[in-house]
Amino acid sequence: MYWNKEAETLKPDELKRLQGKRLRKLVKYVYDRSALYRNKFKEAGIKPADIKEISDITKLPYTTKQDLRDNYPFNMFCVPMEEIVRIHASSGTTGKPTVVGYTRNDIDMWTEAMARTIVAPGGSKKDILHNAYGYGLFTGGLGFHYGGERVGCAVIPVSGGNTKRQLLLLKDFGGTILSCTPSYSIYLAEAAVNEGMDPKEDFKLRVGIFGAEPWSNAMRKRIEDALDIKATDVYGLSEICGPGVAQECEEQAGAHIWSDHFYPEVIDPNTGEQVGEGEQGELVFTTLTKEGIPLIRYRTRDLTVLDHEKCACGRYHPRMLRIRGRSDDMLIIRGVNVFPSQIEHVLMKFSDFAAHYLLVLGKKGPLDTLTVKAEVTPEVISDKVKDMMKLKAALKSELEQALGISIDVELVEPGTIPRSEGKAVRIKDERGDL
Ligand SMILES: [Zn+2]
The missing domain is CATH 3.40.50.12780 (ANL, N-terminal domain)
Structure with a gap:
């Protein structure tokens, strides 16, 4: 039209x-x-x-x-x-x-x-x-x-x-x-x-x-x-x-x-x-x-x-x-360009994760670290036989393959990632003074 x-x-x-x-x-x-x-x-x-x-x-x-x-x-x-x-x-x-x-x-x-x-x-x-x-x-x-x-x-x-x-x-x-x-x-x-x-x-x-x-x-x-x-x-x-x-x-x-x-x-x-x-x-x-x-x-x-x-x-x-x-x-993690949208793309491939996530940037010694906090759905929590360690490992492996760097993954409970009523806040930088 x-x-x-x-x-x-x-x-x-x-x-x-x-x-x-x-x-x-x-x-x-x-x-x-x-x-x-x-x-x-x-x-x-x-x-x-x-x-x-x-x-x-x-x-x-x-x-x-x-x-x-x-x-x-x-x-x-x-x-x-x-x-x-x-x-x-x-x-x-x-x-x-x-x-x-x-x-x-x-x-x-x-x-x-x-x-x-x-x-x-x-x-x-x-x-x-x-x-x-x-x-x-x-x-x-x-x-x-x-x-x-x-x-x-x-x-x-x-x-x-x-x-x-x-x-x-x-x-x-x-x-x-x-x-x-x-x-x-x-x-x-x-x-x-x-x-x-x-x-x-x-x-x-x-x-x-x-x-x-x-x-x-x-x-x-x-x-x-x-x-x-x-x-x-x-x-x-x-x-x-x-x-x-x-x-x-x-x-x-x-x-x-x-x-x-x-x-x-x-x-x-x-x-x-x-x-x-x-x-x-x-x-x-x-x-x-x-x-x-x-x-x-x-x-x-x-x-x-x-x-x-x-x-x-x-x-x-x-x-x-x-x-x-x-x-x-664009985030630069240990010299590699990373876009939050790449991470979102991987996360959304899993039906186990809600559409809310947070990327936390930190430091380990001189090196930048990236932790992806992914919120699991209520279904995952109520599913007694779901192996959370396996799920976490699967997500980590898919993300590392997509991004080409090693990262940390943290699974969090439903509703714990803060919701925004406007633009979503997806990145938390905890690296201190750069
Ligand atoms: Zn068109």
Whole structure:
């Protein structure tokens, strides 16, 4: 299903032409309005007239999170404050938050992208959208809210938290689409069972739109089984607009990037050169139509692979394969790169483990250690003949094979890994000063 059939089914050459036209306009726009970009262009020896088509984008300099930090809070805005109608900010786990300002047109464009995002996995005005993303400075709640209203869904702005109330509303209001983090969806299913409900029978959910944290296909299967829904992946980041930069269609074969607005590239994070088709690298976005704080070649630090083949849904908008993680999330254990998503993938292969786990980093002498705390299901506890030592050994062996390093495994009782009502906390660093 399409929200905007014309834009969503543009052919590759039509997309390129439109992207080129929008890039030319954007480059002139930021050159005229942003001291940062004027200086960056001068340093790179580039003038707006040098940019003629979309492939010329490689001549342009990158923008980084540091640029946003250095210009905190409003110095990268390209319009006066009287034209800004909304401000969002990222949580800023390290240092100051990243601030984004939206003009009325920016909100409109984002809402359009969100409408496409809700319709692509099968949403329509007949749906009731149970929106459990947090409302506030975080973009998740309001992004889905505006998109849902534009599609014509009945939007329930429940926001994050207060799980008991969420369950009550899911049962009584009958939400058909659930939007939240994937870890919260599995928590809702588990909490429903604890309250004596059967989420498959008592809820009317049929589609889930989950994002804001990396998750594996194995986790997708868990969620789909627990809630009896089609679980789809939404991708976004506040610097670009918020959620709705990319979304999976009903094929569930990678999230379509709405590339008439957000032009993607994948680069080698070390050299800054574009990688070949099908190769993994760092995802970079240029916002082709933003006014408040347009970004040129913004380095997301997310690692992915792009697929430009036509999708069975009829769209050519490139698909990003599941994010392996942020380059920031990557753990380096004794010189080996480890992504939490790799560990999740192994854990979810065992039906004995719940979808909650914690990775504890420690030190033994000068060496880093990794302990995977895996929570067993209540069924494992009540199964008197289950050999816990064997289960632990099996998990350790599978994990070590997948990661290529030796690790420790600890099995913990059901319900002991702390649940989060927003983004899951998966890593605990006990290494002290580095
Ligand atoms: Zn598709």
